Amino acid sequence: MADKLAALGGTPVVEAGSVRPWPHITDEDRKAVADVLAGEDLGVQRQAQEEGLAKDFAECLGVKHVVPVNSGTAALHCCVAGIGIEPGDEVICPAFTYWATAAAVLHHNGIPVFVDVEPDTWTLDPGRIEERITDRTRALLPVHIHGMPADMDPIKAIAKKHDLYVLEDCAQSHGATYKGGKCGALGDAAGFSSQASKLLTTGSYGGLFATNDDVIAERAKLLQYLGEIVVPGRERQMQKYNAYGLGWMYRGDVMGQAFIRSQLRRLDQNNALRAANCELLTELLADMPGVLTPIVPEGRGMAWYTYTVRFDPQAVGLELTAPDFRARAERALQAEGVPVGRWQTIPVPGQNIFQAKVGYGKGCPWTCRHASHEVSYDLADYPVAQEFVDSQMYVFGVNPPNGADLMREFAAAFEKLMAQPEELLKIEM
Ligand SMILES: Cc1ncc(COP(=O)(O)O)c(C=O)c1O
Structure with a gap:
């Protein structure tokens, strides 16, 4: 039987204080x-x-x-x-x-x-x-x-x-x-x-x-x-x-x-350590049903500023939306001691300044006589960005001096969760 989730009173996988901060000062x-x-x-x-x-x-x-x-x-x-x-x-x-x-x-x-x-x-x-x-x-x-x-x-x-x-x-x-x-x-x-x-x-x-x-x-x-x-x-x-x-x-x-x-x-040394951490995470999470790891196309030399994960709740038999599953997983992983979270909550054009076109006041610069007054910021035009902000979760702490041992603990916390996904439904939101 899987261990009880920390969010439901179990013991966290990652001990408090294990995640070292960035920047790494020498x-x-x-x-x-x-x-x-x-x-x-x-x-x-x-x-x-x-x-x-x-x-x-x-x-x-x-x-x-x-x-x-x-x-x-x-x-x-x-x-x-x-x-x-x-x-x-x-x-x-x-x-x-x-x-x-x-x-x-x-x-x-x-x-x-x-x-x-x-x-x-x-x-x-x-x-x-x-x-x-x-x-x-x-x-x-x-x-x-x-x-x-x-x-x-x-x-x-x-x-x-x-x-x-x-x-x-x-x-x-x-x-x-x-x-x-x-x-x-x-x-x-x-x-x-x-x-x-x-x-x-x-x-x-x-x-x-x-x-x-x-x-x-x-x-x-x-x-x-x-x-x-x-x-x-x-x-x-x-x-x-x-x-x-x-x-x-x-x-x-x-x-x-x-x-x-x-x-x-x-910089190069630190980026290489981040890459090693992130590539290890991908290796450990890749075969976990319901967890979708980042895709790096050929020719793109990614500098791993953050590590992002998406979930597919249907793959583990849960009739939840991806955003709902992500919110529950985030709560559960945080309780396990994994530093995870969200970043943007709406695509940029959805933010008030663009929706209301309030810049410097009096609608400027959109009302400027040189500007087109027709520029549209309709959120329906950005479905991919919307899907991304709704369903992605960030794993922080991939920075040096954190290393492979900590990444294995992060992966173990994911494993604990994904072995009993129905337990996520018990988490109070
Ligand atoms: C994509 C992107 N552009 C621009 C900026 C602005 O940088 P700063 O906060 O140093 O002004 C940031 C900062 O977080 C950023 O993430």
Whole structure:
């Protein structure tokens, strides 16, 4: 007889305190941050860390320009401004993402237009893009969500055909590759987040803008310093106090920059450990009836930001909907000590700002005379994104220093549940 579920009073499979947090901090990281404070002149450090990070990350990606900023949203806004988006211009984004992707477009008075995602990869569906292209469309903004690279070849082919820019949202995909090329170096410009949960992080907030294009880089540099021209560390000597255009204050923080530079040295190693954990989980869960593990198509070098699982209740003889089963399984697994949960609860176009078209007030930017007033945010247009947010569950804790032993415990908790799925019906919801 199977052990009693922890949610019904049994003993949890995973002991409390077994899951180690992210980021994994080492003595090298501690020294990197302490060294910033070791000298007397922080101005020297600000220049060294900002320029050093720009150089290190540009080398890592193989691009010409990187601008460190204070969030992924700011980095994406630099992309949007960098390609010269003007009021009313439309940018195509996937319906499943964090809404910051679309916010970065709105920040520049652009209009986000959403396209549904592919069923297996949750990334922008190239087959649905062209039906949303209008004479106002200027760019495609695929998101390599959860570290899964979007299908860039057809996306780039569509962009070429319609003379559009391609921007990459790499907030969750540091180190991901597509057919051997690095995500972040595949389009015209890219924005990375380095917020605390990300694969490469400052430990708090941060972002990295990347491009190979000199003009896009110049515009991004202006945007992130209030429209002024500055040289990091030489602001007082060089600044002309003349704004060349509208800008924001998006500059990064010296401590975070020192920390992320140290973390960058272990990005590949950390990503490889995550991949090993996730591949082991897939191996252990793959044959469990009712559990559907992630599918990674050929050529997509996934960077495992999170691990996602879906359920098929009918496969274990339960007449529950997938969302109901997921909610019960989530409750049961949490009680077993497995860190699982949900992320988005509705596709981005379903969020209030798009349903009510309330941006800056008075309906702006949708009421702007340059914008089309017909852009539709009908949730019925995004069934795949809806299905994904309803039925997926995330397994967290796949980050190093957690390893194979913990993954086996996670799998054992799934096994305990799936051996007695009817017990899930007893859980009070
Ligand atoms: C897909 C995606 N895009 C953009 C962002 C925005 O990054 P940040 O929170 O650093 O502004 C995030 C952050 O979670 C994200 O997940």
